[in-house]
Amino acid sequence: MSNAPVDTGRRRFLTAATAVIGGAGAVAVAVPFVKSWNPSAKAKAAGAPVEVNISKLEPGQLIRVEWRGKPVWIVRRTDAVLAELPKIDADLRDPNSLEPQQPSYAQNPERSIKPEYFIAVxxxxxxxxxxxxxxxxxxxxxxxxxxxxxxxxHGSKFDMAGRVFQGVPAPLNLVIPPHHYVDDNNVMIGLEQGEA
Structure with a gap:
């Protein structure tokens, strides 16, 4: 054993330097780890609202768009289809869309904001x-x-308002996604009026 004096200044410097380097290493490891908790750009885009131009949609035509990885239908209904809707209420499981999965603007015979357009998942x-x-x-x-x-x-049947018929396996009407009309030609799927 040596009885040489201990250089406490050097010891403090080495201890401090080791702590700083260890702290920097911990931060370098933690930053990517914490960033991995955030959704990716692809995931953010998948849940983003979708704006659809409906100006060229013909009566009776259906177009499909993707929102949150699901197909969303937009159908321009004819006057004849709209006239047929109230005539089949007795054949439907939930004709007035009272089940809680429906937005308030889908609790009408057309299940839509504008009767002419039907929008559903x-x-x-x-x-x-x-x-x-x-x-x-x-x-x-x-x-x-x-x-x-x-x-x-499995044979489930839905009318032109997405209401399920009685006696089929499907328990509920088709889901109406949140949406609103930006103007006469465009509809925003994924956001209700006033949401940003």
Whole structure:
């Protein structure tokens, strides 16, 4: 053992330098780790609202857009389709859209803000298949009803307001996504009026 005097100044310097380098290393490791908790740009874009131009949508035509990875249908309904809606209420499970999954603006016979346009998530409420739009041949599924949506997976049927018929596997009407009209030609899917 040596009885040489201990250089306490050097010891303090080395201790401080080691602490600073260790702290910097901890920050260097922590920053990417904390950033990994934030959603990626792709994830942010997937949940972002979608603006759709509906000015060229013809009566009876359906267009599909993607919002949050789900298909959203926009259908321009004809006057004949709108006139047919109240006539089939007795055949429907929830004709007045009273189930709580509906926004307040979908609690009307058309289930829409503007009767002419029907906007819904195109996924069956039974097991998540995508129903088929039958604009002229739905009568083969439900007698006396010309247009509607038929789910080929398990046979669920929905009218042109996305209301589910009785006696099919689907328990609820099709989901109406949050949306609002930006102007006469554009609709914003994913945000209700006044949301930013």
């Amino acid at each position: 195109g996924i069956c409420t039974h097991l998540g298949c995508s129903p088929t739009y039958l604009p002229d041949s739905f009568g083969e599924q439900v007698e006396g009803v010309n247009s509607g949506f038929f789910c080929p997976c």
